[in-house]
Amino acid sequence: MATYRDRWISCADDGIRVRGYYFPWGTKRVRYADIRSVRRVGLGGLRGRGRIWGTANPRYWASLDPRRPGKQSALILDLGRRVSPYLTPDDVDAAISAILDHAPGTDVVEANKGPIA
Numbered sequence: 001m002a003t004y005r006d007r008w009i010s011c012a013d014d015g016i017r018v019r020g021y022y023f024p025w026g027t028k029r030v031r032y033a034d035i036r037s038v039r040r041v042g043l044g045g046l047r048g049r050g051r052i053w054g055t056a057n058p059r060y061w062a063s064l065d066p067r068r069p070g071k072q073s074a075l076i077l078d079l080g081r082r083v084s085p086y087l088t089p090d091d092v093d094a095a096i097s098a099i100l101d102h103a104p105g106t107d108v109v110e111a112n113k114g115p116i117a
Contacts, residue, residue, distance in 0.1 A: 004098035006090040008065055011098035016077075018087060020053065020064025028063070028085065030077060032103035039076040040092060041114030048074055048086060048114050055086070057116050062086040074114055086114075 004011040008019045014031075021028035043049040049071070053064040060076065062068070065088045074088045075095060089095035096108055 002094075002098045002101040004089065004091070004095045008063060009087055009089045009095065011095060011102065013102070015102075016099070018063045018085060021061070021085070025064060030079065030085065032099070032106075034079050035099065035103050035106055036078040036080050037107040037109060038096060038099055039078065039109045039111055040096065041074050041076060041111045043068070043071055043074055043088070043114060046116050048088075058083070060084050060086040060115055062088075076114070 001013060010017045016030040018028040018030070019025065048062060049069050051062050052066050052068055053062060055061050059082065061083050063085065068088045071088050073092050074086055075092060077085045077087065079085070100106060100108070
């Protein structure tokens with residue numbers, strides 16, 4: 001099974017861990033079975049690139065990532081809840097591969113633009 005790890009996000013056999021998700025920098029754990037779909041979105045000035053943590057849109061929550069302004073794309077995890085995690089792994093393709101290895105059949109949707117976050 002593929003794994004993925006960077007400073008803030010790790011995809012291991014038991015699920016995804018997102019460091020810096022909760023204040024003050026607590027870790028969110030996501031079970032692969034809870035992921036309904038993964039949406040890959042492009043980042044823009046009002047679409048998440050300038051936000052290193054938090055949100056302006058109550059439907060999404062951006063985990064802490066001080067390097068987000070230099071990134072081009074993000075992942076939004078649909079967990080079937082009102083708020084979806086908005087993540088910016090250093091290697092989006094590797095993170096998607098790791099998620100699909102652990103949760104086969106998960107839909108991956110490509111979108112040019114992300115939501116205002």
